[in-house]
Amino acid sequence: MINHGSLRLRLFILILTPLVLIAALLGLWRFMIAQKTAQELFDDSLLSAGLAISRDVAISGGDALSPTTRSMIRDASGGEIFYHVTGPGGIYVTGYAYPPAATNPSDQEVYKPQFFEALYRQEPVRVLKMTERVTIENLIGDATVTVWQRMADRNAFANELSIRAGILMGILLATLAIVVWFGVARGLRPLLDLQDAIDLRSPDDLSEIKRPVPIEVQGVVRTLNRLFGQVEKSINAHQVFISEAAHQLRNPAAAVQSMAEALQDAKTDDDREKRISELVAAAKNSATVAEQLLSLERLRQPTHQDQMEKSDFRSAVEEACAEMGVQILAKGIEFDVTIPETAVPVLGDRVFLIEAIKNLLDNAVKHGGTMLSQISVVLRCDGKYVNLTVTDDGAGLSPDQSEAAFNRFSKLEHSGGSGLGLSIVSAVAERHGGMIEINQVERGASITLELPIVL
Template sequence: MAETPAPPVRTLSLKSRVALAVGAVLLLGGVVVLAVALAYGRQAAREAYDRLLVGAASDIAASMSVRDGAVVVDMPVSAFQMLALAPEDRIRYRVIGPDGATLTGSDAAPLPPEREGVGPVFYDGDLGAEPGRYVAVTRRFAERGFSGPVRVLLGQTTRARAALARDIAQGALAVLAAAGVVIGLFAWLATRSALRPLQRLGGALAERDPTDLTPLALPMPSEIAPMLGALNGFMGRLDRQLAASRNLIGDAAHQLRTPVAAIRAQAQLAQDECDPEARARILGRIHERSVGLSRLLDRMLDRALIIHRTDTAPRAALDLRDVALEVFEEVDAAAIAPGARVRLDLPPGPLVVRGDALSLTEAGKNLLANALAHGRAPIRLGVAREGGRARLFVRDAGPGPSEAVLSGLGARFTSGAPGGSGLGLAIAREVAESHGGALLLGRSGDGFEAALALPRAGAA
């Protein structure tokens, strides 16, 4: 019974994520703007009402005069008219003579902090049970009957200041709220428009036949194009794996049926044969066909493994000389061609490529086995540098196949010699192409050469 696929894990939609992100930005921005608006409102209110205070205090100082050696303060109406612009605030004033005595006003008005310089001095202090803002203005007299500084202290509660600061902040907050609504609306519309390519991609996938693994060709924004490329790459790898599985099944059904049927027929003959010598000959043929079938199975499984590793095995930097040594050590030349010897030809310096060592070794083993089975001694296995490429080659002294046969070598089940499976060169070709290279077959000097031409690591 097939397992029911687990439902996809659902999270917040992209629209919700964008909405939350925009809302968070607007909220944070609102808090910052509100704090800035409050600070600006307080500063603006303070400067506006400080001007009123210093204007009123200056009018009081200007109204003072000296009569009979004493300072007379004639409180001007204009000073109170200025302060009347804040009708809810209370005021307190105090005029202090050169000796520090209060000439008029309330003794409860606090003194300003001592500092040097000229001009009005602003400071904070209590005005009864409420906080207040004070200004101190100094007028200096230098007359015959009176000389010295006279200070005017004028204070006012801060109700009007706070109300003005709130009005400024509320106005800024109202503008921010309206702007936030407009920005949120445009962000929502922009998000819907930006997500339409994803909806098109999902629709294209949903409408596809389950067996259709061809690449999707859809116009996509630059941000989504990498995802489409990765999806096409995944489908390409899956298509190659499925094709390899189909080929393996088809090849097995096509290539194994005849030898298996022949072995069965020979076994039936051996079972019915009474002559010991004839039975021995039949058993010999059964053994030969079994060995051939075993080699064919090995080649088919090797090819399936190589195709699988094409998309799964990581590529690493490796010295092609090590691959040649591995091939030289693993191939039993005496078992394939009794009396044959293989000469190893390696350069003194490393020849680095990026690839899968196992796949390259299998390809090299197939090239060497072909040369031993179908070539002519002497046989050379070596590595060479050729421009920006590295070559793993096997060279023998034979003439090689004809031009007509040579043009078809490298395809599955196309052999250049009787008894060959045609899979060895196919494996080598697929390994070379999966590494960005090629399988080169041709005459070289007085012999025939098969080589894997691969791009060198770091070569231009």
């Protein structure tokens, strides 16, 4: 038995896996947004610091920054700010020496703030360079303010944003996983209740399941109910068959026993020979009934595709007629067979097909009566079907007797048959997608077996 694992676990994985993937994509997106947000915030803080420094230098006339400005810059920037200020003519005013320079100076407007990345003391930094027209004492010219900040401070801020978002997302996923795990268990509760209800049933209880179940499980319950019905029907059919088979086998067995006892009491050699012949006939009849019962039981089994193969129905007719022809001719009955010269392909079980043909011929012999003198077999193709017709001039059989003739163990009149021959033919026809019918004739009986031809 193949174990496919827990349904609860499978549902849990199926539900949670796409959510985890989406969370991973959202995490990547959130990290990129955090990087961009940190870039924008720190650039804005650099710009604010640059403007504050520029105004403070202009107001103080080139002196160092006031403590208030320094405190404001440090608090607003989120990290240490470095600056360098030059006045008209490139004269150093205040700040740190040797500011970082752009690797590839741009050709943009002179008075437009320039952002770029560079190295300062072997550390990557983000730099803002801005130039303004200023007046310092009696000097009028361009003053340049260069402000920079370590990239590590920015990355730390971005990482902090990403970690906070990741922690929040992890908490949400963990909460969702717990909810899904217990939610799936609660959702599967009706299935477990259904299992418990079925476990409480006895092996003989094949009645329908009437327990209310969710819509998703109703198809399974309908299938189970249909299966229960089929199993119950099959069990009843087996019981009926066993009962009828026991009844049918009782008579041949009693006949064999009676003949054997009569053989023991035979007084003369002639009487003994007569009893032996009767015993042999009774034994053959008993064997025939047993064989037909076994054939019926095998025909009751479901048809598997690997048992059906393409074969020549014409050769099956020839084989059956050759085997039965000896017995028919030995009884002094005229036997005529008409078959086409070309092969007739059909899809089926060759053994069953031959057995059906032999039963048709055997039925004609056993039920023809004393008036039987001729049996004819005609095989002809009619479009997509092949028809095998067995006709005799015996006691006769009309179409209105079809139901009784094709039922198991039924006999229209007293004969040496078991009442199983035509029911076997009917079962073979049904198994092969064909049909059997009794034809209306003026004298005797005519039965046609029709099967589809394989092209």
